[in-house]
Amino acid sequence: MQAECPECGATIALPAGTMANEIVACPDCGAELEVVNLDPPTLALAPEVEEDWGE
Amino acid sequence: MQAECPECGATIALPAGTMANEIVACPDCGAELEVVNLDPPTLALAPEVEEDWGE
Amino acid sequence: MSLRVSIVGASGYVGGELLRLLLDHPHVSIIQATSARNAGRYLYQVHPNLRGRTNLQFVHPDTLQPCDVLFLALPHGEAAQAIERYASLAERIIDCSADFRLRDPAVYQQWYGSAHPAPAWLERFVYGLPEVNRAALTGARYASGVGCNATATNLALLPLVEANLIDRSRPIIADVKVGSSEGGATVNEASHHPERSGAVRSFAPVGHRHLAEVEQVTGLRNVHLSITAIELVRGALATVHAFASRELSEKELWQAYRTFAREQPFIRIVKERQGIYRYPEPKILAGTNYADIGFAYEPATGRIVSICAIDNLMKGAAGSAVQCMNLMCGFAETTALTFAGLHP
Amino acid sequence: MSLRVSIVGASGYVGGELLRLLLDHPHVSIIQATSARNAGRYLYQVHPNLRGRTNLQFVHPDTLQPCDVLFLALPHGEAAQAIERYASLAERIIDCSADFRLRDPAVYQQWYGSAHPAPAWLERFVYGLPEVNRAALTGARYASGVGCNATATNLALLPLVEANLIDRSRPIIADVKVGSSEGGATVNEASHHPERSGAVRSFAPVGHRHLAEVEQVTGLRNVHLSITAIELVRGALATVHAFASRELSEKELWQAYRTFAREQPFIRIVKERQGIYRYPEPKILAGTNYADIGFAYEPATGRIVSICAIDNLMKGAAGSAVQCMNLMCGFAETTALTFAGLHP
Amino acid sequence: MSLRVSIVGASGYVGGELLRLLLDHPHVSIIQATSARNAGRYLYQVHPNLRGRTNLQFVHPDTLQPCDVLFLALPHGEAAQAIERYASLAERIIDCSADFRLRDPAVYQQWYGSAHPAPAWLERFVYGLPEVNRAALTGARYASGVGCNATATNLALLPLVEANLIDRSRPIIADVKVGSSEGGATVNEASHHPERSGAVRSFAPVGHRHLAEVEQVTGLRNVHLSITAIELVRGALATVHAFASRELSEKELWQAYRTFAREQPFIRIVKERQGIYRYPEPKILAGTNYADIGFAYEPATGRIVSICAIDNLMKGAAGSAVQCMNLMCGFAETTALTFAGLHP
Amino acid sequence: MSLRVSIVGASGYVGGELLRLLLDHPHVSIIQATSARNAGRYLYQVHPNLRGRTNLQFVHPDTLQPCDVLFLALPHGEAAQAIERYASLAERIIDCSADFRLRDPAVYQQWYGSAHPAPAWLERFVYGLPEVNRAALTGARYASGVGCNATATNLALLPLVEANLIDRSRPIIADVKVGSSEGGATVNEASHHPERSGAVRSFAPVGHRHLAEVEQVTGLRNVHLSITAIELVRGALATVHAFASRELSEKELWQAYRTFAREQPFIRIVKERQGIYRYPEPKILAGTNYADIGFAYEPATGRIVSICAIDNLMKGAAGSAVQCMNLMCGFAETTALTFAGLHP
Numbered sequence A, B: 001m002q003a004e005c006p007e008c009g010a011t012i013a014l015p016a017g018t019m020a021n022e023i024v025a026c027p028d029c030g031a032e033l034e035v036v037n038l039d040p041p042t043l044a045l046a047p048e049v050e051e052d053w054g055e
Numbered sequence C, D, E, F: 001m002s003l004r005v006s007i008v009g010a011s012g013y014v015g016g017e018l019l020r021l022l023l024d025h026p027h028v029s030i031i032q033a034t035s036a037r038n039a040g041r042y043l044y045q046v047h048p049n050l051r052g053r054t055n056l057q058f059v060h061p062d063t064l065q066p067c068d069v070l071f072l073a074l075p076h077g078e079a080a081q082a083i084e085r086y087a088s089l090a091e092r093i094i095d096c097s098a099d100f101r102l103r104d105p106a107v108y109q110q111w112y113g114s115a116h117p118a119p120a121w122l123e124r125f126v127y128g129l130p131e132v133n134r135a136a137l138t139g140a141r142y143a144s145g146v147g148c149n150a151t152a153t154n155l156a157l158l159p160l161v162e163a164n165l166i167d168r169s170r171p172i173i174a175d176v177k178v179g180s181s182e183g184g185a186t187v188n189e190a191s192h193h194p195e196r197s198g199a200v201r202s203f204a205p206v207g208h209r210h211l212a213e214v215e216q217v218t219g220l221r222n223v224h225l226s227i228t229a230i231e232l233v234r235g236a237l238a239t240v241h242a243f244a245s246r247e248l249s250e251k252e253l254w255q256a257y258r259t260f261a262r263e264q265p266f267i268r269i270v271k272e273r274q275g276i277y278r279y280p281e282p283k284i285l286a287g288t289n290y291a292d293i294g295f296a297y298e299p300a301t302g303r304i305v306s307i308c309a310i311d312n313l314m315k316g317a318a319g320s321a322v323q324c325m326n327l328m329c330g331f332a333e334t335t336a337l338t339f340a341g342l343h344p
């Protein structure tokens, strides 16, 4: 099962048994993605806390 | 006695008793300057060894 | 007779620098220095360089009392939130944060993502860079601080802007290198020594908020700012790449920089043909209020590289703030700001 | 069966790095390592990391003997001067200097101020950056090295150039931050630790020779290069500011970088949304042959900040040189180049 | 056939170093790497040097599954607390913490202030310093790790102890200089870059717990330990001052060090009469498993200064741990530990 | 009315520091600053921190003219060789070198390997550490400087010596960590940035000449000195391990340190139970004349660890020299020495 990262366009392999609402990380851009649909497999950016870089 | 730095245009005060061919340093740009004329006071860039900055 | 001065946010890095400067200022006495987390501790337990200089203790910010001059050195947003209270306590205020730097509330909203909490106060504050606002600061009641990266960029650009030497149709790139004290005293993952040490971190390649200040101060609209955090504690170096509006000689550029630096006690032009220190270098500015400026020019392409070095905590924050106070209160402008810096 | 390899200039920093890599290379044996000043000393007396790895001693360059592959790691000009002699001793040569990098003798003369001493050799040398010249390097007899600052700049630019995303009518600024090992092992006033430590030195705001290599490799004519030396021993970071030729999405940029990185064993794309290491960072590349590339894009202005980090002594010199040797001699391209780098 | 290995505490510095080493180990496969805070993230988002090396993701420690070899790299006390669970999951365990280093529960209680949570397990663990325990480690099921400062001190002392050259009636002072990675990956006020940078911090002038390990390993009772944290990320240097039990010649000392170093693949003697690297230097050991040892002797006073340099994360932690695994599992002792280190 | 002061060796690091201090001294005017290599250059071309402070140019030492106070900051041996000439030019001399520090010509010969060139002058010079010699320095004509490592060690030991708390039958180990400016401004292989950076170099494990000064000042005969060069430009930290002559309480130790520090304007006791700066730390002393002292005590073993931090160029050289001048000339002792130091 494959899906595309909405942020960077990476092709992400979803392991068998992936469920809706699960969170996966994009291996390329690190975005945290929510599985919003399984048929077809669709990912959306999960809400993220903007981290402070501290400078 | 005043002269102009040919490099940066600084006004350079030449002390009384300055002689032709003397070398003075420009206080602004650091150029080493030769007194090529005294009347009017005129400065020219003295030949410089290009220092290696080393990178 | 001494003015009574207080510092809110005195446990931070800008606050600490204000303490260091004001303790040696002949015309003021520090009456309160606040820190919620360190209330009751001696100043020197947080700022060890002040040991032997003062036995003052931090007080909680809630206990702040009336004073003549109030310095605010707080995280973003805190000063604007409480400005009425602070103004009720002090005749004069110098706020080191970004809260009162921008004149236009719309610009504030654009860059900070929410409406300004006290927009009426924006016009009461004079932008606290004496090099451009000396007249307005003289006798003023309220001064904002300056952004450190903005200041390095502005002081690199102003000689060229004032002499009208920049081609405004071509982009201007300000690539600023900064030290870790810019982030303040609060610990975070990014500032953990094993990670931060030796880093060359592309901290803000795009989108840095100080651009708003650069546009306000220089009037330019084609400046592009990037910030890289490097191995350094204090210091910022702006390398600003611009293009000449016409063919130039080196002498004309010298002239522009000299004109800008004239009568500015803390601006020095650094451009040497030999030696190790040919251009502005932040490492020798630690603790000083100087902004060193210099340039390189490439006739074949018309590129001017204008360079400015500062200590972010001094000319980029506390130093300029004290310089503002001197102007606001009628003291000699350089009072308490004369430390020459160290070599090596 | 092992190839017999020699290194001329083995006491230098590039030479030392070649020694480190080649001692662990399964298909070659080092037979000679030259140094005039250290002839007779053990390699590990100069390169202490090699202690326990080899009991080889430096030999004087005059005693150089025939070998299969010869690496030259000499100061500028020395390789070109003596290329006939070196070519008579070795079937294959990899020269790490700038002597054979430029294809056009006229360009060489323009940047180096004198005619090339052996212009006929220029076309025999393949420019030694496998990422752009893999096919030509495969089986080649002569390869040049690469410039470290040029390589960081080129690898930042190439993804954009190959995807044709850059507006060539607007200037491209490459602001490169570099460590002290770029200057080599020879001591000078500028490298004295108390002076160099903590420096943010505008080493070459304009006029850096590596621009010639950038123009040759990218085909661009509007690149402007500035080099700032920072507190770092190994490493170079190129921050390259370019403008998009049209409106772009982040995904298109990702696509361009992925296309460039595909099949390149030493190119990694680094662009993270969180964590400390969001963009390429030279500090984690020390000793590795990676070039990490990444980018930030500002839709409102069209500015693309393309960032490349390398270890100047590896991908910027000895690492690429060994990668070239692997291609020239038919070894697996990554042989002896697999060190992962350290964190923290 | 590969052994299946897991690492608990893989987001830490010792854990990260284990990952780096084990990913290149030809006889093992990493099946799980745990981190509660980073579960679901890719290893390279925390350890950026592993980018391109593995696509493994951190898993929560609660999901730990059975494996052949389990490495524990946890904060003090955590391994002892849960040792029964870990032992139920893995045939072999290597614990990098101090929990199972001391043989005597009473000594543990004295130094750690509370009774050991699993005293029965103390005798099942072999102290994991191959240089003194090679035979016991060969084939062992459980090995403790080593203390980094203890190891630098022990390896400085052992050549003298084994040759019986130390006057035990006079104090032995071990003054150890250490880098910031000793503190692990967790951020704290003391590790904030502006504070930690350039520090020469008397971290533990007296009372450092590693003394217990020194006494256990050397059998000495008159060692006094002090730790100073200096500007360095990786590395520890022990400067150990002891007095000779009788008049000695330099040759006798050389003999003692040679005897100790013989057959030890990771011990090198460093004592040069010229050059820059005359004594052990941690900076060239970053990433390597070497312990470099050397000495200076002052005939007039009988003082021997014995010096040992290590990388605290390697020979002082993960490197020794992998060396232990190699011995426990019958692999060649140096497998995956052959990185030579960098110069400069 | 100002005293006329000259500095021989003004291009060096001690000379540069003297310039910085004396330019701000209200009671003196610098009339000459010598450098053979830089004659004719502006002081700020060598010491960039002095830009804007003075337009003085270096003069050749041969052109030295009479003055009121002469500072000598020359390499070892040069002052002694030419002392008659210098004394003919100046009423008062302060020599920063080691040439006139030792009282006993025999001790000089023992440590420096040759007879003193001007032994009659030894008794005319007062050893220039005001903390021990204030009375003798007051009004004196000739003062020697101090050794930086000696001073850190002496000031760590003196509180204990004066209170008679040290067991003289057991060895005292002084393990001193130092920065690179101790080596002066002259470049050499060991100071090349890529080599010196990050080093933990056992520079003088035994045999350091400053021991002679320690013995002279403290009267102790069982001190053992080792110097390790670390990543630092300015600063020295002495970690001195001694044993108590009897059972002690912490209070007694506090008492001893307080007694020593009383009336000493530049001695501060640093011993905190919390915070980051618990013991003396050289990094916050850069540019200041303070010597911070502190201690840790281990009742079980009787070990006292006495710690002293200084800036080697200030309290360890130029700062003490100016303090001496103030005493010799009747100025307030702290004049021109009040810079507080920076944090962070």
Ligand SMILES: NC(=O)c1ccc[n+]([C@@H]2O[C@H](COP(=O)([O-])OP(=O)(O)OC[C@H]3O[C@@H](n4cnc5c(N)ncnc54)[C@H](OP(=O)(O)O)[C@@H]3O)[C@@H](O)[C@H]2O)c1
Binding pocket: C008, C009, C010, C011, C012, C013, C014, C015, C034, C035, C036, C037, C038, C061, C073, C074, C075, C076, C078, C096, C097, C098, C145, C146, C147, C148, C181, C182, C183, C184, C185, C186, C312, C313, C316, C317
């Ligand atoms: N660092 C620079 O280079 C720099 C340069 C230019 C401008 N600035 C600006 O200067 C300001 C201070 O920066 P910094 O680096 O000094 O920050 P900092 O080190 O983080 O210090 C912040 C200070 O604010 C106090 N504080 C926090 N919240 C408060 C509140 N609600 N009320 C009262 N006090 C509060 C803290 O005290 P506690 O001890 O109670 O936490 C601390 O003393 C910021 O606005 C910054 O943008 C900084």
Ligand SMILES: NC(=O)c1ccc[n+]([C@@H]2O[C@H](COP(=O)([O-])OP(=O)(O)OC[C@H]3O[C@@H](n4cnc5c(N)ncnc54)[C@H](OP(=O)(O)O)[C@@H]3O)[C@@H](O)[C@H]2O)c1
Binding pocket: D008, D009, D010, D011, D012, D013, D014, D015, D034, D035, D036, D037, D038, D061, D073, D074, D075, D076, D078, D096, D097, D098, D145, D146, D147, D148, D181, D182, D183, D184, D185, D186, D312, D313, D316, D317
């Ligand atoms: N450093 C970098 O980051 C870097 C990156 C890319 C390319 N490069 C290029 O690589 C080359 C070497 O750089 P480096 O940094 O390694 O320099 P380096 O440290 O100064 O080493 C130079 C070496 O050349 C030897 N040498 C000098 N003159 C020689 C001669 N006439 N014949 C034979 N050997 C001679 C020296 O040996 P002795 O012991 O006899 O003096 C030394 O081994 C340069 O061309 C440089 O431009 C360097």
Ligand SMILES: NC(=O)c1ccc[n+]([C@@H]2O[C@H](COP(=O)([O-])OP(=O)(O)OC[C@H]3O[C@@H](n4cnc5c(N)ncnc54)[C@H](OP(=O)(O)O)[C@@H]3O)[C@@H](O)[C@H]2O)c1
Binding pocket: E008, E009, E010, E011, E012, E013, E014, E015, E034, E035, E036, E037, E038, E061, E073, E074, E075, E076, E078, E096, E097, E098, E145, E146, E147, E148, E181, E182, E183, E184, E185, E186, E312, E313, E316, E317
């Ligand atoms: N650093 C050195 O130089 C060194 C040298 C020798 C020995 N050691 C020893 O090695 C051990 C690890 O040191 P370090 O420096 O790597 O520490 P560190 O960087 O702080 O890492 C600690 C690791 O333990 C994990 N962890 C914390 N509590 C846990 C729990 N209850 N269960 C499971 N995992 C837990 C953390 O994971 P999360 O991501 O979930 O927080 C993190 O991965 C320590 O015992 C230390 O004494 C360290």
Ligand SMILES: NC(=O)c1ccc[n+]([C@@H]2O[C@H](COP(=O)([O-])OP(=O)(O)OC[C@H]3O[C@@H](n4cnc5c(N)ncnc54)[C@H](OP(=O)(O)O)[C@@H]3O)[C@@H](O)[C@H]2O)c1
Binding pocket: F008, F009, F010, F011, F012, F013, F014, F015, F034, F035, F036, F037, F038, F061, F073, F074, F075, F076, F078, F096, F097, F098, F145, F146, F147, F148, F181, F182, F183, F184, F185, F186, F312, F313, F316, F317
């Ligand atoms: N560095 C420290 O931390 C420290 C601490 C305590 C004491 N000291 C002592 O202070 C003295 C100076 O040390 P430094 O570190 O400042 O050394 P430095 O940086 O090497 O400076 C030496 C100075 O002496 C000048 N000079 C050399 N030979 C001379 C001669 N024959 N006649 C006149 N001038 C001569 C040099 O001038 P040119 O420009 O003409 O070469 C230079 O200005 C030394 O004796 C040192 O032991 C140093």
Ligand SMILES: [Zn+2]
Binding pocket: A005, A006, A007, A008, A009, A010, A026, A027, A028, A029, A030, A031
């Ligand atoms: Zn993605």
Ligand SMILES: [Zn+2]
Binding pocket: B005, B006, B007, B008, B009, B010, B026, B027, B028, B029, B030, B031
């Ligand atoms: Zn000029």
